[in-house]
Amino acid sequence: MYSFQYSVHHTSKKPNTPSGDCYFVKSYGDTVLISIADGLGSGPDARDAAQKMIDEIEKRAEAGNTPLSLLQEGNRSLHGSRGSVVGIAMIDNRNQQVAYAGIGNITCLVVTRERKKQYLISNPGFLNGRPFRAIERYLPFYPDDTIVLFSDGIELPNNWEYIIANGLSPEKTLKRLVQEMKRIDDDATLIVGKWYKEDSV
Numbered sequence: 001m002y003s004f005q006y007s008v009h010h011t012s013k014k015p016n017t018p019s020g021d022c023y024f025v026k027s028y029g030d031t032v033l034i035s036i037a038d039g040l041g042s043g044p045d046a047r048d049a050a051q052k053m054i055d056e057i058e059k060r061a062e063a064g065n066t067p068l069s070l071l072q073e074g075n076r077s078l079h080g081s082r083g084s085v086v087g088i089a090m091i092d093n094r095n096q097q098v099a100y101a102g103i104g105n106i107t108c109l110v111v112t113r114e115r116k117k118q119y120l121i122s123n124p125g126f127l128n129g130r131p132f133r134a135i136e137r138y139l140p141f142y143p144d145d146t147i148v149l150f151s152d153g154i155e156l157p158n159n160w161e162y163i164i165a166n167g168l169s170p171e172k173t174l175k176r177l178v179q180e181m182k183r184i185d186d187d188a189t190l191i192v193g194k195w196y197k198e199d200s201v
């Protein structure tokens, strides 16, 4: 039996104000959904757009939706908002695959224990209720692999692939990445996750 373990670094550009980034992580059945939305600009309007997107993803995650259909549903909820960029990754443990769809500056990548890194590319642009173009991309995702998703407030340290591939828990990996990364003056979200094999009872 595998369970998904993850760790999140989530900060705000200005102390004591809400971050313009929102995120959502949930396991259901054989699937894990990981998502980050970064509202355009910063402050309450940015937060409002990102929150709308994440609320919609949360509401519709388990209804058989794919990352692309969740982008479409979420986009509808952004009419009249400032707009948001968003990335949605869905890992299917049974098929050992990750599906990803994203719009704008959200980075998603898979790192193996051999330090092989593969990017799941987001399409350019942002969502604000208007029609958009995006495609879903797929990669294999095996139990020793690590998935990393982050907003543009994160700049990984130079040695990030060594840190990620060295087999530490997501919590320890995240801690080291955050300790060693450069600080950017922006809302920031970084999620690190991997399967964890539970001993059978």
Ligand SMILES: [Mn+2]
Pocket (backbone or CB within 6 Å): 038, 151, 152, 153, 186, 187
């Ligand atoms: Mn940002």
